[in-house]
Amino acid sequence: MNAGKVKQSLSAGGLLIALGIIYGDIGTSPLYVFKAIVSQGVLDTALIYGGLSCIFWTLTLQTTLKYVIITLRADNKGEGGILSLYSLVRKQGKWVVFPAILGGAALLADGMITPAITISSAVEGLDIFYPGLQTMPIVLVIVGCLFMLQRFGTAVIGRIFGPVMLLWFSMMAFVGLTQLWHAPGIFRAINPWYAVQLIIEHPNALFIIGAVFLCTTGAEALYSDMGHCGRRNIRISWIFVKLCLLLNYFGQGAWLLSSEALPSGNPFYQIMPSWFLPFGISIATAAAIIASQAMITGAFTLVSEAVRLNVWPKVRIVHPNMLKGQLYVPSANWILLIGCILVILIFGESAKMEAAYGLAINLSFIVTTVLMTVFLLHKRIPAYLSYAFLLFYLAIEISFLFGNVSKFSHGGWLTVLITALLFSVMLCWWWARKIKNRHTRFVEIKDYYNVLAELGSDKSVPLYASQLVYLTSANFESEIEEKIIYSILRKKPKRADIYWLVHVDVTDAPYTGEYKVTHLVPGKLIRVDFRLGFRDEQRISLLFRRVVQDLIANHEVDIRSNFDTLRKRNMDGDFRFVVLEKVISNSASFSFAERIVLDIYSVLRKFSLSDEKGFGLDSSFVTVERVPLIAPTVSRSIKLKRVK
Structure with a gap:
């Protein structure tokens, strides 16, 4: 990834870099979100309208309001992320280290699952041409090559990330638009009552909430990569990204309304014309690789910060080229690769990975809410506003947590296990150093x-x-x-x-x-x-x-x-x-x-x-x-x- 402090000011180049660096995860969510929602029951108007309403308001309240408008204000000399936020507030109380390392562990766990589910979802589109095709070997080869290339840096391929993601978002918007004529009234789903009604009345409401949460799993990257793109470039580019995402989601919803039964495959691919599918699958795979690359690079940055802050063991950090911010952490690369392969081997297909996905990032959302509240109080924002922010977003994120926890036995256990192991490593390393410092005379x-x-x-x-x-x-x-x-x-x-x-x-x-x-x-x-x-x-x-x-x-x-x-x-x-x-x-x-x-x-x-x-x-x-x-x-x- 073309890391480093580039294009911090608002510019066309900065907007293009922002598309390539930070929107890979959230930008590939249409590959699996609606597929996960409609798999939770009988396909009817209430499920489609309610699911779309949940998606719209999640992207609006969680991604746009919390992260793009509020959290991006907490910049640490232009840098963002869980540990950057922790550095801003760590003098406000010794206890803040615990949510910080929990958030760091959750993001690293997410780094193992993101490549598995995004690349699997994209490659499984080949099933349309080759029914019964075993896609797992293809996914394993792509994932293996992706991690093996990390040692050489990503300076060259990083330059094409922006144009590829621009093509990806434009394609999603166009394909979604072509389906809206099936049900022009689909935009009534913006009414939040449909979301409330679905959550109250649907028997599988918790599972649906967990599926809806997948639409915002990349929101943390908007904050983590602020130092690479700049706040203004992120905010302006998000307008375009959100519009493209919503058009695709509503296009899938319109197509599903015109269907008479549950789709046999992924609605994302089924709304594409048959002649367009080879191109659509190819660009989806490229976008999935970019999303995975962004997550891997973010994990390298997170580990390097954790080492400096003494909450992770000292590990070798390599700079593959002269670009500032270009990191390669061999130990982290192997940990992520092994974890990613285990996820693929255990679950096999993206539909089963959806249960494991989301729980880790849900924890990091809660951590960010807590640390942001401390930051707002530190900046002397009125206490009633700071605590209103805390209560409002904890209510939303704990609701999502219940939805994700309901998938615990279906795969969420793996996310909890990985996060717990990483949290234990970080906690023990930090705690042991405190013990040693206490006994130093x-x-x-x-x-x-x-x-x-x-x-x-x-x-x-x-x-x-x-x-x-x-x-x-x-x-x-x-x-x-x-x-x-x-x-x-x-x-x-x-x-x-x-x-x-x-x-x-x-x-x-x-x-x-x-x-x-x-x-x-x-x-x-x-x-x-x-x-x-x-x-x-x-x-x-x-x-x-x-x-x-x-x-x-x-x-x-x-x-x-x-x-x-x-x-x-x-x-x-x-x-x-x-x-x-x-x-x-x-x-x-x-x-x-x-x-x-x-x-x-x-x-x-x-x-x-x-x-x-x-x-x-x-x-x-x-x-x-x-x-x-x-x-x-x-x-x-x-x-x-x-x-x-």
Whole structure:
């Protein structure tokens, strides 16, 4: 996907990019929404009018009002999404992390189901020409190729996303228009009474509500991809997209009214002329692939943000090309691929996947509503308006939740299982870091100014490194971890010409890229504080080198080697990074729940990047020292007898 901050201002190019990037999921919903609705009972006027009314008002209240008009206002320096919103409100209460990671887990689970259902729905159109055709192998091949191509980036194919989606929406609108003459009065379904009547009277109302919800499942992408397109481009392009969607839905409804029995296939394809079907199936498959690609790229961005915010294990993040925002996360790609294949193998066809689809995204909608309420209160929007927003949308989304939960035994269990597993991973990683931080002891660094300065000049101690760099988690310049002092002075005295302390602070903004230098002991002890956004790359080795170059240019530091031979030739001294890895050795100090969390954390650590790789350090210049999280103490219960 052509990610990056492009076409933020309103323009024709920006509108085209918005069509290609953010509307794939919601734009392919006509492939399966009406098919799911009419499968819930006898085909009659009440079902068709009520279903259309539900679709119209869901797109109006949920997508247009909540997301396009209200939620897009919550931009974090132009960026959007669950974790961007969390970054805006995380200082309003510690509890907001729980809905945030629930929303993140739900979106990742949705990323496994979206490619399966959209591509399956499109490819199943071939059944019209080849009745009984086994489409599952075709879907598996397409999905496999799609995920395998991620490592190469999507810069080239991203350029054609916009034109293809423009063709897709135009085709849907045209095909829908050609069917309206069957029932010109179909637009009476805009009356909300038809929706209310259907929900009250239909015996399968809950299943229908769950099916209707599928029409708005891509609404979260409008907010998540705001940084790629800009708020104005999204709002203007949504007018066109919504019109095309409604024309197709109403066209399907008009065609169904003229039918005398339940359709044997997908109404989306049955409203197309027979001569048009090959083209329609081809463009539908292309749109499904684009929708899947957008969801995959969004999942990569979500994981990278979660890593920076310390709610996901550190994983390798690759930039396939020079475009800003182009990400490839190998571990996330494999997780999504395996999950997607499992969904296809378990359910087989799109009609059975509909039960699993929607429940995860429903949870993310509820999370966004809660976090948006906190945001509105933070922005001093009157409390009665903020809570009215909360109650109104919780009522709608909990109603949808009941509809989706009713499909639990039909496939919704898989969505819940995947979301629960991902939520557990995020929660345990965040919780374990909190436990470790709580047991980290800090000391006043000024108490060690003299001894560090003397050690740096003590020729009786072998030179450990010319420039010795420690990563510190101390937020204040006056503090330092006790373990660092222990490492320098006691574990093995480490003489260096200059001691460096490097601290990384992840800000609430997506991109920051700032640093501050504090000369604690001029020429001997220097602290560098990086302020990086939650979307900035934490390539500390390169960033630190850049800082040192700036300090040399400003004549603030001299890093030339103190060895006579090398200094005579103006050669720089060597750099050595020391990373302290905290090892949990005394589990008796933790509660039962904390021991479980730390055990899970230990397993996750085996699959995550080490600290030196996570911070982008060159391993050839890194020393890793294992230190106990809690210093062992001698128990008085140990009985020993001294003998002569």
